[in-house]
Amino acid sequence: MIARPSEWTGRWVRRSGAATAVVASLLLLSVVLQLLNGRDTPTTPQTEQLYLRSAATLDRMALSFDSVVADVYWIRALQHFGRTRRSERTEKSYDLLYPLLDIATTLDPRFNVAYRFGAIFLTEPFPDGPGRPDQAVALLHKATFHMPERWEYLMDTGFVYYWSLHDYVEAARWFRRAGAIPGSPSWLQSLAATTLAIGGNRLDSRALWQQIHETATDEWLQNESLRRLMQLDALDDIDGLLMECERFSSISGSWPDDWSTLVEAAHLPATPLDPLGHAYLLHPSTRTVGVSPESPLLPLPTEPPRVATP
Amino acid sequence: MSAVKAIAVHVFRESVRDRVFYNLVLFAFFMISASYSVGLLSAGQEVKIIKDLGLGATSAFGLFIAVFLGIGLVSKEVERRSLYTILSKPVHRHEVVLGKYVGLVLTLAVNLAVMVVAVYGVLGYISVTESEEFKRGWEAPAVDPAMLTAFFLIFVQLMLVTVIALFFSTFSSSIVAAGLTFGLYIVGHFNAELRALQDVVDAPIAGFVATALSYVLPDLAAFDVSADVVHAQPVTVGYVLLTVAYAFVYIGALLVAAMAVFSRRDFT
Numbered sequence: 109m110i111a112r113p114s115e116w117t118g119r120w121v122r123r124s125g126a127a128t129a130v131v132a133s134l135l136l137l138s139v140v141l142q143l144l145n146g147r148d149t150p151t152t153p154q155t156e157q158l159y160l161r162s163a164a165t166l167d168r169m170a171l172s173f174d175s176v177v178a179d180v181y182w183i184r185a186l187q188h189f190g191r192t193r194r195s196e197r198t199e200k201s202y203d204l205l206y207p208l209l210d211i212a213t214t215l216d217p218r219f220n221v222a223y224r225f226g227a228i229f230l231t232e233p234f235p236d237g238p239g240r241p242d243q244a245v246a247l248l249h250k251a252t253f254h255m256p257e258r259w260e261y262l263m264d265t266g267f268v269y270y271w272s273l274h275d276y277v278e279a280a281r282w283f284r285r286a287g288a289i290p291g292s293p294s295w296l297q298s299l300a301a302t303t304l305a306i307g308g309n310r311l312d313s314r315a316l317w318q319q320i321h322e323t324a325t326d327e328w329l330q331n332e333s334l335r336r337l338m339q340l341d342a343l344d345d346i347d348g349l350l351m352e353c354e355r356f357s358s359i360s361g362s363w364p365d366d367w368s369t370l371v372e373a374a375h376l377p378a379t380p381l382d383p384l385g386h387a388y389l390l391h392p393s394t395r396t397v398g399v400s401p402e403s404p405l406l407p408l409p410t411e412p413p414r415v416a417t418p
Numbered sequence: 419m420s421a422v423k424a425i426a427v428h429v430f431r432e433s434v435r436d437r438v439f440y441n442l443v444l445f446a447f448f449m450i451s452a453s454y455s456v457g458l459l460s461a462g463q464e465v466k467i468i469k470d471l472g473l474g475a476t477s478a479f480g481l482f483i484a485v486f487l488g489i490g491l492v493s494k495e496v497e498r499r500s501l502y503t504i505l506s507k508p509v510h511r512h513e514v515v516l517g518k519y520v521g522l523v524l525t526l527a528v529n530l531a532v533m534v535v536a537v538y539g540v541l542g543y544i545s546v547t548e549s550e551e552f553k554r555g556w557e558a559p560a561v562d563p564a565m566l567t568a569f570f571l572i573f574v575q576l577m578l579v580t581v582i583a584l585f586f587s588t589f590s591s592s593i594v595a596a597g598l599t600f601g602l603y604i605v606g607h608f609n610a611e612l613r614a615l616q617d618v619v620d621a622p623i624a625g626f627v628a629t630a631l632s633y634v635l636p637d638l639a640a641f642d643v644s645a646d647v648v649h650a651q652p653v654t655v656g657y658v659l660l661t662v663a664y665a666f667v668y669i670g671a672l673l674v675a676a677m678a679v680f681s682r683r684d685f686t
Binding site: 324 | 459462463466467470471473474477478552555557575603604607608611638639641642644645648649651
């Protein structure tokens with residue numbers, strides 16, 4: 109008796125080995141077809157979209173899952189910042205960074221790292237960041253509203269006024285407010301005083317980054333503040349190297365052509381290296397010293413102008 | 419009471435037979451893969467995000483179990499006509515409702531217990547592998563006993579969702595009951611908005627109705643203390659006790675309503 113086609117198919121499908129092989133082959137074929145299809149499709153640069161910009165609406169839509177959604181927006185903010193910063197495109201846009209951070213912190217109002225991330229990177233000058241200290245201050249005000257007991261946000265606000273807006277009076281006011289919070293370190297009051305007296309001092313900048321480094325609650329912020337401290341070290345090094353060049357110039361009557369000239373003249377023990385081990389660059393034509401283009405310390409910060417001489 | 423116990427055990431065994439516990443494998447896979455990928459993406463926020471994910475996933479998985487098993491407790495049995503076999507036995511109808519509810523709560527309890535162990539397992543692994551310096555930045559320890567409060571309130575919330583599903587399934591089809599339960603679950607998170615409506619609208623009657631509704635509808639947002647626990651904020655014993663008391667009162671009311679509807683329903 110000959111089996112009908114449907115019976116034959118049923119028996120064949122029941123053989124699990126054969127069925128698995130067919131399923132695997134068809135899935136593989138679908139991948140190949142997808143790849144072939146994508147080959148001729150012109151790849152257009154993806155534009156990031158934020159369909160829902162209202163943090164309050166998202167807060168309601170998230171139901172009991174606010175914190176999970178906040179985490180998703182935090183990861184999106186990180187990716188947006190990192191991708192844009194590393195992008196080779198000339199028309200970079202960090203437009204989504206503040207809305208993403210705002211949504212993450214509305215959904216999770218105690219999201220500490222999101223506030224501190226914003227405080228530092230919203231102020232980063234273009235093209236390495238959006239260059240929006242006003243947004244950083246707004247984000248930090250939000251943090252202070254939700255956590256008035258945390259002096260770190262007040263200190264960060266003062267820091268934004270100090271470093272990005274160069275408004276030392278306002279910076280001192282925020283440092284003083286931070287210092288008035290119970291449990292805050294005593295140096296905040298003296299920092300407020302010196303900021304008012306000699307704003308723009310590199311020592312103060314170092315003290316601020318040092319504190320951010322020591323109070324950072326995550327590895328990433330610790331690394332970033334460490335990088336900033338190394339940039340300040342590099343600025344100190346460059347100042348020292350320029351002085352050596354000037355000294356050499358006053359003795360020999362000409363600016364050194366390269367580091368070996370200074371080494372041979374016993375002005376330097378060896379070719380000077382930045383804190384990450386890259387050799388500093390000597391530019392005799394412009395009489396300047398710079399950091400190697402390969403160094404992760406680039407770009408060095410533009411130092412705020414000093415308001416007074418001590 | 420023995421009838422209630424027998425039905426409850428039957429519901430639990432049936433859920434085992436229906437492979438409900440397979441979701442635990444999915445949950446474990448989700449937690450382990452999430453903990454790996456989060457470590458790469460979150461810039462030092464692994465513990466916070468894994469706690470958020472663990473609590474969120476427990477709530478979501480539990481919600482689907484509560485709704486889809488809850489609606490099947492009565493309506494599916496009616497649709498499959500298997501209910502007639504139970505009703506032919508010497509049991510009261512209210513015992514059937516109570517037994518089925520207890521059985522499903524037992525299923526949920528076992529599910530949640532395993533999920534809690536899985537979440538603590540992943541967090542324990544991170545706690546062991548991370549350096550002491552890195553741990554100093556954590557707001558709360560990875561293996562934080564305070565998280566049990568959040569898990570407990572999620573369980574109580576799911577007990578409430580289960581009784582809502584059970585109540586709807588006593589007088590409607592399973593699809594309608596699922597829709598109504600999910601609808602009420604969503605509305606149950608908007609009580610504060612309903613109360614605030616009277617400040618926004620000019621119609622005082624609409625405002626009054628919205629406020630009244632906000633008190634009648636279940637307040638499911640009250641059970642969510644995940645953010646507090648993750649950020650090491652205290653959740654007082656008084657708050658937990660009041661929330662649990664509120665849930666038990668609401669569960670009691672809906673159970674009695676479900677028993678009344680089911681007892682009067684004509685299955686001929």
